[in-house]
Amino acid sequence: MRRNSLATRLFLSATSWVVVILVITGFVLSSVYRDATERAFDRRLNLYLRTLIAEVATPEEPPDHQFQSLGEPLFELPLSGWYWQITRTDSDKPEVRASRSLWDKKLPKLEDRGTELTAAGIRVAYVDGPEGESLRMVERPVDLGADGKFLVSVAGDASEIFDETRSFDYYLGGTFAALGIVLLLTTIFQVRFGLAPLKRISESIADIRSGRAERLEGVFPVEIAPLARETNALIDANREIVERARTHVGNLAHAIKTPLSVIFNEASAHRTDPFANKVLEQAELMRDQVTHHLERARIAARVTIVGTVTEVAPAIEALRRTMEKIHRDRGIAIGLKADASARFRGERQDLEEMVGNLVDNACKWASSRVFIEVLVERPAKPGATPMLRIIVDDDGRGLPAAERAQASRRGQRLDESKPGSGLGLSIVVDLAGLYGGSLALADAPIGGLRAELLLPGV
Structure with a gap:
């Protein structure tokens, strides 16, 4: 069950994202299609509206020929859901002319409902029709000067918009349901077979731990x-x-x-x-x-042993206190500035051995002061290993550049004239090299020698 927990979590996560993305995409597409259908319907209503305005602007035409150019039979069919209405608004008793489809009914005024004019000078809204049906209505005020002021309205059956949108939603839902099933099957396939190399690695590590193998063998995918x-x-x-x-x-x-x-x-x-x-x-x-x-x-x-991780700051703080006690008779002050997040990818004893040699050498040559600094260098490339830079400075006489190259060689010592165990820097170089690190010597800002130890971090 534990071995399948990762696959289960990946499957559930992928399923959730697939469902969320499909729902959001479906909602967006449905809204876009509804807006497109409304715009097409409004263009149709505006065409009738402009035709009516043109008829109103030419009153000299015989009454029996007026409003014949709309070309929509539904305007003649009573209560068909398609209506037009022209209301004169500059007289005490408004004169109203309407399509036969309105029968003896009237269309509501959008201006009375507080609908704002658009940039094109019209009002657009959904209203209830004479029979309670839903209508999409456009309305435009027209000022013909001496010929009067009119309010021209055209309304169409909004069920066409709703039916089109509903039909699109059905097809869209079916398509996305099929797509979702395909994506889920693809996800199952990817999770099942994509994690197979990780299972092989897990089994190989178990073999290494039990002594049946020494390394991970075989060909793995590029990602693994x-x-x-x-x-x-x-x-x-x-x-x-x-x-x-x-x-x-x-x-x-x-x-x-x-x-x-x-x-x-x-x-x-x-x-x-x-x-x-x-x-x-x-x-x-x-x-x-x-x-x-x-x-x-x-x-x-x-036995193959998995490497440990060592907290650097506590280890070096303990080392600092020890070195201060050892060199107390000379009055050497040892300062420390360590990043609390610094961690060494290795054994504590090895860290203490490397840093201890550097600090001991610094104390032997220092006049009165030694300073230790621990820095964490984050990798510039993603996935790279962070590095620790441990700097030990002293205020002694330093070391000439010509002698620095020989100082870390086996058998060479920086403290030939000083008492001690006789250990040089070669042990530090060897240990650092085993961990993939390095040791560099330079001039210290406080006047003596600087030793920079570069080690792998976590």
């Missing part, structure tokens, strides 16, 4: 290939880190085993001495511990 490539890179990076840890533990254990063997042999030669017996006991315990940790290192080398 970067995921497989980055996963393999992560596996390789973790294998290198584990191997390095195993090597360090092994070297340390072997280095301790020789002195332990000497102690054990010397104590064994004086078993009658209680002190020798105590030394023998502790030496035996230490040898067991060394053997135990060697075995753990060998096991760790065979």
Whole structure:
């Protein structure tokens, strides 16, 4: 059920969007078609309106020939739903002439209903007809000067508009229903088969975790290939880190085993001495511990471990306090400015080892001040990995440019004249390189040496 939860969510999301888009599109198309039908109907009414106005403007024509040019038989059919009416408005007793279809009824006046004139000088609105039917009506006031003022109205049966719109909606609904079914089937196909490569990757990672495989193998689609490539890179990076840890533990254990063997042999030669017996006991315990940790290192080398994420600010703050205590006798002030969101894609011990070497070197050479700054550099390209820039400055005498290239080489030290463990910067360069980072040396703004450590972030 969990494995199908992503597919279910994608299907429901896609279905919702398909339904919403189709509904909105259908509403828009229906509104556009209704507006187009109304405009076509209004053009027809305006044609009759202009014809009537022309007839009113030529009163010398014989009455039996007036209003014969409309060409619409429905104006002659009583209560047909198509009507015209001409009302003279400049006399106390308005003179009204109307089509035969009105019979003895009258059309309402749009101006009395507060309908505003359009830019073309007409009023347009829906009204109720003589028989309660819905009419689309246009009305225009006409001023003929000495011949009088008139209000010319034409109305048509609005059921034509409604029937056309309803018919279009039926066809549109059927078409969109079929389209929606096709889109949903396509979505099901895409979700079912499009997520198949992700299922393969999930199964391959399970095989890697259980030891049945070492890498993601096979050909993946272009969209999934970067995921497989980055996963393999992560596996390789973790294998290198584990191997390095195993090597360090092994070297340390072997280095301790020789002195332990000497102690054990010397104590064994004086078993009658209680002190020798105590030394023998502790030496035996230490040898067991060394053997135990060697075995753990060998096991760790065979297991693929997923990389961890380390909060940078707390780790460096703890390191700063430690270094201040170590160099307290010299009065070195260590400042810190760290982005709270900074996170290192790696082990905390490795971060402390790299930064600790840099800060320790800076404190040894500083006159009175060391400053640490942690910056997060967001990627310019989408999907790229953010980087951490850890800067350690001191106010010491600095390092000439000619010597900087040699400072990080194996066996070279920046503090040849200073006491310490003898560790140079090569360990920092090696660790940073394993994580895909780098170390750069430059002049510090506060007067000494600047060490810039670039590491992968999250």
